Amino acid sequence: MDNNSIFIEKLRSSGLRPTKQRLEICKLLFNRKKTFHFTINDISKMLKNKTYKKISLATIYNTVHSFKKKGYLKEISVNSDKSYFDTNTSSHHHFLDVNTNELIDLNNEDVDNIKIKKNLPGKKIKSIEVLVKIENNN
Amino acid sequence: MDNNSIFIEKLRSSGLRPTKQRLEICKLLFNRKKTFHFTINDISKMLKNKTYKKISLATIYNTVHSFKKKGYLKEISVNSDKSYFDTNTSSHHHFLDVNTNELIDLNNEDVDNIKIKKNLPGKKIKSIEVLVKIENNN
DNA sequence: ATATAATTTATAATGATTCTAAAGTAGTGT
DNA sequence: ACACTACTTTAGAATCATTATAAATTATAT
Ligand SMILES: [Mn+2]
Ligand SMILES: [Mn+2]
Ligand SMILES: [Zn+2]
Ligand SMILES: [Zn+2]
Numbered sequence: 001m002d003n004n005s006i007f008i009e010k011l012r013s014s015g016l017r018p019t020k021q022r023l024e025i026c027k028l029l030f031n032r033k034k035t036f037h038f039t040i041n042d043i044s045k046m047l048k049n050k051t052y053k054k055i056s057l058a059t060i061y062n063t064v065h066s067f068k069k070k071g072y073l074k075e076i077s078v079n080s081d082k083s084y085f086d087t088n089t090s091s092h093h094h095f096l097d098v099n100t101n102e103l104i105d106l107n108n109e110d111v112d113n114i115k116i117k118k119n120l121p122g123k124k125i126k127s128i129e130v131l132v133k134i135e136n137n138n
Numbered sequence: 139m140d141n142n143s144i145f146i147e148k149l150r151s152s153g154l155r156p157t158k159q160r161l162e163i164c165k166l167l168f169n170r171k172k173t174f175h176f177t178i179n180d181i182s183k184m185l186k187n188k189t190y191k192k193i194s195l196a197t198i199y200n201t202v203h204s205f206k207k208k209g210y211l212k213e214i215s216v217n218s219d220k221s222y223f224d225t226n227t228s229s230h231h232h233f234l235d236v237n238t239n240e241l242i243d244l245n246n247e248d249v250d251n252i253k254i255k256k257n258l259p260g261k262k263i264k265s266i267e268v269l270v271k272i273e274n275n276n
Numbered sequence: 277a278t279a280t281a282a283t284t285t286a287t288a289a290t291g292a293t294t295c296t297a298a299a300g301t302a303g304t305g306t
Numbered sequence: 307a308c309a310c311t312a313c314t315t316t317a318g319a320a321t322c323a324t325t326a327t328a329a330a331t332t333a334t335a336t
Contacts, residue, residue, distance in 0.1 A: 017282065017333055040323080056285045061324070077217035077269055081293080082323065084217070095256075098264060110256040116270055118233075118248040126236060126271040131215055132254055133264040155302055155313065178292080194316045199293070219324080220292065 003031055014070045021055045025063045029073070035088035037076065037103040040064060076103060077129055093130035106132065141169055152208045159193045163201050167211070173226035175214065175241040178202060214241060215267055231268035244270065 007026040008018040016022060028046055029038075040060055047055050064085060067073045076084040078096055084103055093111050095104040114128055145164040146156040154160060166184055167176075178198055185193050202223060205211045214222040216234055222241055231249050233242040252266050 019283065019332075021284070058286080058325085059284055062284080075217060077215050079213060079215035079217060079221065095258065095261075097261065104258070106254070106256060110254060112250065112253050114252065114268065115250050116244070116248060118244060120233065120235075120242070120272060122275055123233075123235065123272040124275050126273045129269045129271070130252065131267045131269070133267070134258060134261040135264045137260055137262050157301075157314065159315070196294085196317080197315055200315080 003027070010072075016066060016070070020053075021059050022063055024051050024055060025060065025067075029067070029087050032087075035086065035105070037084055037086050037094075039082045039084055041082065078103065078131065091127070093132070095132050095134050098133050098135050106130070141165070148210075154204060154208070158191075159197050160201055162189050162193060163198065163205075167205070167225050170225075173224065173243070175222055175224050175232075177220045177222055179220065216241065216269065229265070231270070233270050233272050236271050236273050244268070 004023060004027075007023055007030070011018040011022055011026070024047065025043070028043060028050060040057075043064075044057060044060055047060065064073060068075060068085065071089060072087075074086040074089050076086050076094060078084050078094075080101075086103070088105060092108055093106040095106060096102070097104065111130055114130065116125065116128070119125075142161060142165075145161055145168070149156040149160055149164070162185065163181070166181060166188060178195075181202075182195060182198055185198065202211060206213060206223065209227060210225075212224040212227050214224050214232060216222050216232075218239075224241070226243060230246055231244040233244060234240075235242065249268055252268065254263065254266070257263075
């Protein structure tokens with residue numbers, strides 16, 4: 001139930017000091033059975049409830065960005081007004097429910113492997129992201 | 139060379155009055171051999187040069203949004219700070235050059251047809267968008 | 277314990293987008 | 307041509323997510 005020392009080690013090994021704030025955010029993001037998708041606003045609200053001492057919004061932004069840089073989070077492309085992040089850092093695709101604005105993982109076996117038959121000189125492929133927009137029937 | 143009357147008819151038939159501003163924007167967007175991708179800021183700058191009388195930024199936003207609603211433009215998902223629009227309204231996918239922030243069309247023959255093997259009850263697929271991020275070699 | 281660099285924080289700044297409400301214009305009918 | 311009305315444009319304000327700033331705090335090494 002208490003992965004605290006694991007998080008401390010994880011942070012240290014990334015060159016990040018294990019501060020109270022980062023540990024709180026680690027627990028919120030990574031202490032779960034399933035990965036999930038979130039916006040900064042989402043976790044800001046969650047942290048307001050969970051933690052007895054307020055974590056500043058700037059720190060949440062800073063932390064999420066460092067976690068992304070270290071590869072512990074991915075940012076998902078959904079052309080929205082806000083950024084979406086994903087604790088599932090494996091290569092995978094998404095449904096976007098346009099009625100609820102919810103992101104849902106597509107496992108790799110749910111999508112055919114994608115071959116791109118065009119390539120541009122001097123450029124290489126960095127990532128391939130599929131976004132399947134879904135909506136309510138009728 | 140002068141598609142003005144065509145644009146006037148196109149606008150009228152969509153229930154949009156053919157104003158000077160909308161016609162200028164039509165000419166800029168649709169009077170070309172190839173389709174293209176743009177941000178509001180892009181065409182705002184272009185219009186500053188092209189037109190002798192300034193078109194207000196609010197009008198550019200209004201017009202681009204009505205054109206999108208009428209189906210003359212598509213909005214592309216690139217998780218960015220700005221929205222990208224596309225005068226190519228056919229179903230197609232994109233390269234995103236992360237070094238230049240440029241969007242490049244992938245023709246449908248450049249990407250295998252994508253089958254989604256998962257479906258959610260009560261939901262139907264609205265669109266499938268593939269974004270291939272590319273970057274400079276080395 | 278001290279020194280140093282990293283981190284957090286409140287707050288301001290930025291930038292894209294949307295809103296507002298007043299002024300201007302296009303289409304319609306006279 | 308004139309007047310009426312609804313639509314459109316416009317400048318500027320407001321909003322909202324995000325980033326920057328710079329001072330206070332904290333973690334770590336010595
Ligand atoms: Mn949008
Ligand atoms: Mn981003
Ligand atoms: Zn995911
Ligand atoms: Zn395109």
